[in-house]
Amino acid sequence: MIQRIQSVYLLLAAAALVAVLFFGSVWQPATASFGLFTFTFVAVSVAAGLVALVAVFLYQNRPRQRRVVFGAQVLALIQTALLYGGLYLVGALRYTSPATGQVDVGRVVVLLLPVLGYGLLYLARRAITSDIELVRSMDRLR
Numbered sequence: 001m002i003q004r005i006q007s008v009y010l011l012l013a014a015a016a017l018v019a020v021l022f023f024g025s026v027w028q029p030a031t032a033s034f035g036l037f038t039f040t041f042v043a044v045s046v047a048a049g050l051v052a053l054v055a056v057f058l059y060q061n062r063p064r065q066r067r068v069v070f071g072a073q074v075l076a077l078i079q080t081a082l083l084y085g086g087l088y089l090v091g092a093l094r095y096t097s098p099a100t101g102q103v104d105v106g107r108v109v110v111l112l113l114p115v116l117g118y119g120l121l122y123l124a125r126r127a128i129t130s131d132i133e134l135v136r137s138m139d140r141l142r
Contacts, residue, residue, distance in 0.1 A: 006127035010056045010069070013120035016113045017076055018049035020083070023110040034086060041082050048075035052121060062132050069125045076121055080114040 021042060051072040058065035087093035095111070097104040 004059065004127070004131070006124040006131070007056050007059070009120045009124035009127065010052050013072070013076075013117045013124065014049045014052035014056075016117035016120065017045060017052060017079065020079070020110060020113045021045050023106070034089075037082070037086050041079070041086070044075060044079045044082060048072055048079050048117070051075060052117075055124070062128055062135070066125055066128045066132070069121055069128060073118060073121045073125065076114055076118040080118065083111070083114055 051068060055065055055068040055072060058068055084093060095103055095108050097107075
């Protein structure tokens with residue numbers, strides 16, 4: 001249901017989690033050292049985005065939607081750990097351009113996308129929980 005704020009949070013989170021894949025120049029250095037890194041990172045990123053997208057359509061069963069969003073949060077944490085861990089192990093976790101030494105804003109944005117996705121998933125889960133409590137309070141009034 002689009003008029004609920006958690007649906008907007010979930011759509012934005014899905015976009016942020018999958019958008020990392022379109023900026024391969026940031027995470028490609030880790031693929032040279034680790035053979036399964038590319039497959040694992042792409043699989044976790046797509047899974048996290050799809051789970052967040054599927055959660056939008058579970059609005060009729062809010063407790064299930066909350067559990068699915070929690071699963072998406074776990075996948076977002078795994079995605080973040082893979083990205084930062086893989087880049088750290090190959091020595092490519094930096095925020096500056098190697099040529100100029102200045103901060104590379106595009107690289108910083110790409111490295112923050114999984115964190116942004118996790119934050120949006122947290123906001124969505126919090127809004128779903130408040131909806132559940134609102135329905136419970138309305139049931140008590142009946």
